[in-house]
Amino acid sequence: MNMETYPPVLRQLSHNHINPPDPDEEDDLQDPDPVPIIDLEKCLDKDNKKLEEVCKDWGIFRLVNHEVPLTLLTQLQELAKELFSMPFESKETACKGTPINYFWGTPALTPSGKTPGGAQNLNWVEGFYLPLSQLSHFNSQLPTLESFRYLLMEYERHVSRMAIRIYEGIVKKLEWNLKGTKSYLSTKTGTVRVYRYPQSHDIKIGWGMEAHTDSSVLSILNLDDQVTGLEVLKDDHWLTVKPISNTFIVNLGDIMQAISDDKYKSARHRVKMNKSKERISICYFVFPDDDVVIESSKYKPFTYPEFKAQVHEDIKNIGYKIGLRRFQQNQDA
Numbered sequence: 001m002n003m004e005t006y007p008p009v010l011r012q013l014s015h016n017h018i019n020p021p022d023p024d025e026e027d028d029l030q031d032p033d034p035v036p037i038i039d040l041e042k043c044l045d046k047d048n049k050k051l052e053e054v055c056k057d058w059g060i061f062r063l064v065n066h067e068v069p070l071t072l073l074t075q076l077q078e079l080a081k082e083l084f085s086m087p088f089e090s091k092e093t094a095c096k097g098t099p100i101n102y103f104w105g106t107p108a109l110t111p112s113g114k115t116p117g118g119a120q121n122l123n124w125v126e127g128f129y130l131p132l133s134q135l136s137h138f139n140s141q142l143p144t145l146e147s148f149r150y151l152l153m154e155y156e157r158h159v160s161r162m163a164i165r166i167y168e169g170i171v172k173k174l175e176w177n178l179k180g181t182k183s184y185l186s187t188k189t190g191t192v193r194v195y196r197y198p199q200s201h202d203i204k205i206g207w208g209m210e211a212h213t214d215s216s217v218l219s220i221l222n223l224d225d226q227v228t229g230l231e232v233l234k235d236d237h238w239l240t241v242k243p244i245s246n247t248f249i250v251n252l253g254d255i256m257q258a259i260s261d262d263k264y265k266s267a268r269h270r271v272k273m274n275k276s277k278e279r280i281s282i283c284y285f286v287f288p289d290d291d292v293v294i295e296s297s298k299y300k301p302f303t304y305p306e307f308k309a310q311v312h313e314d315i316k317n318i319g320y321k322i323g324l325r326r327f328q329q330n331q332d333a
């Protein structure tokens with residue numbers, strides 16, 4: 001791999017040789033995928049109990065029958081790869097003065113790429129953060145980024161459509177008392193994070209991304225269809241999510257857990273390092289509007305900006321996210 005394309009702090013992974021493919025990792029791919037499958041077309045069917053069961057038991061599922069053209073998914077993955085393969089400085093410069101944020105390491109801990117607490121606090125990942133609603137408001141000087149921006153604007157229409165349908169399917173099933181017509185899902189808030197996880201033969205070095213739950217309502221992940229990395233916690237076991245092309249992985253976030261009064265759980269997941277291949281993922285997150293108060297019986301009323309601020313404060317002060325527990329009733333913040 002070309003280490004010049006990596007931010008300096010990630011270049012420690014450089015070794016004298018490229019690792020040959022690891023037979024163990026390849027074998028892994030033969031196992032059946034453990035994640036339950038949900039058909040997007042059937043999400044709104046009245047007699048479909050599966051969505052409800054899967055949200056309760058798993059908090060994560062594989063989405064099929066999504067009607068996103070495979071060519072769009074392939075193009076996105078290819079352009080992302082091309083973007084990451086540019087020199088580090090070009091990526092950094094290209095994002096300056098735009099709403100796109102280029103980051104590496106754990107963003108909240110190390111916005112500048114420096115590692116105050118040493119390498120143990122570092123997630124081995126670089127990425128671009130793109131607020132989708134702002135993509136049409138600027139141009140990029142970097143042709144690859146410009147093509148990527150265009151493609152993402154098209155992608156946005158699809159992920160918004162999928163998020164709305166999944167959300168409506170879930171809300172319908174729960175028969176929640178959702179206080180009138182209030183919706184906790186606002187596609188205006190949609191953001192995409194595109195990641196590259198470097199390969200490392202020294203797996204002990206750390207995580208691509210440490211175990212966490214997402215703060216979103218829903219997250220829709222378009223994963224590398226060749227390389228494993230994502231693991232999900234189910235009944236105290238970490239399971240490997242298989243790379244399967246033309247599907248998405250959807251996971252419920254903390255906000256969904258709160259509005260369901262803990263009936264549904266936000267799925268805990270992490271990304272492990274791959275020994276012989278780098279890995280790309282394109283992840284969409286959607287939230288409530290900033291002024292929407294999240295009301296439930298288990299948690300004190302809160303808005304998403306309040307939740308986000310608390311998460312940032314905890315990461316800054318204690319090094320990790322506490323999340324919903326901070327907002328439990330009868331709990332001092």
Ligand SMILES: O=C(O)CCC(=O)C(=O)O
Nearest residue numbers: 193195214230271281283
């Ligand atoms: O890259 C992945 O597969 C997952 C990323 C993730 O969990 C996140 O960004 O919250």
Ligand SMILES: [Fe+2]
Nearest residue numbers: 212213214269
């Ligand atoms: Fe996540």
